[in-house]
Amino acid sequence: MADPKARAQLAGAMTATESWLRKHRLIYTGATRHPFILTIRDGTIDLSAFKTWLEQDFGFLRSFAAFVGSVLVKAWKESDDRADEEVILACLAALNDEFAWFKKESLKRDINLSEVVPQNATAGYSRFLESLMRPEVEYTVAITALWLIEAVYHESFAHCLEEGTKTPLELREACERWGNEGFGSYCNTLKKIADRRLEMGSEEVSKKAEVGFLRVLEYEVEFWNMVCPPHRTAAVTEGSTSER
Numbered sequence: 001m002a003d004p005k006a007r008a009q010l011a012g013a014m015t016a017t018e019s020w021l022r023k024h025r026l027i028y029t030g031a032t033r034h035p036f037i038l039t040i041r042d043g044t045i046d047l048s049a050f051k052t053w054l055e056q057d058f059g060f061l062r063s064f065a066a067f068v069g070s071v072l073v074k075a076w077k078e079s080d081d082r083a084d085e086e087v088i089l090a091c092l093a094a095l096n097d098e099f100a101w102f103k104k105e106s107l108k109r110d111i112n113l114s115e116v117v118p119q120n121a122t123a124g125y126s127r128f129l130e131s132l133m134r135p136e137v138e139y140t141v142a143i144t145a146l147w148l149i150e151a152v153y154h155e156s157f158a159h160c161l162e163e164g165t166k167t168p169l170e171l172r173e174a175c176e177r178w179g180n181e182g183f184g185s186y187c188n189t190l191k192k193i194a195d196r197r198l199e200m201g202s203e204e205v206s207k208k209a210e211v212g213f214l215r216v217l218e219y220e221v222e223f224w225n226m227v228c229p230p231h232r233t234a235a236v237t238e239g240s241t242s243e244r
């Protein structure tokens, strides 16, 4: 067996995305098991935090849609497999649906989406997405980021739907949007595309994709932190006696 790829597969070697998930496990868990998600799961969620999430995520989605459009352009120009374009197109179609859902939810909750100002974490995440839209950013780097952005939401919200969770009824629909099995297999398809591209690409492209991978996780954690700020620790409140 001369083909190194086939040999690696036979040996059960990990794919690139799997090895990164293992290597960067702590931050991945930070992004997918954030306190905000845990409060949805145990039913103690503060509804004003949910409202902030709704407002800010709608802003994020506008940039995200433009980013996904740019990934479609890259796939059309660079991909070795025409089927990739259909996967990305399906993602855009789902986004169309998602916009409608956000509008419906905002009406229910008295939110005027057109008046919402993006907070720092949202603006920062949008700028990062914009940097990935540049034509010189490789398709492999962009599709890896797209996979992870979707996968973080899937893992997070699927966690709220597991047996025995106390997710409030009014939030179940939100959790099901990203937590459902169909969304999970779509994430898996994106993961396979990313791994196929990473395997055929250079070490240099792979390094860039790994940097993008880490930045997505950092921005996701920042995004959740904006919605549900971490508790102040003893170190931060040192000197204060009221905070023990």
Ligand SMILES: Cc1ncc(CNC=O)c(N)n1
Pocket: 057, 060, 061, 064, 098, 149, 150, 153, 220, 223
């Ligand atoms: C901050 C953030 N990350 C990922 C997603 C999921 N992708 C599209 O909906 C999202 N809506 N928002």
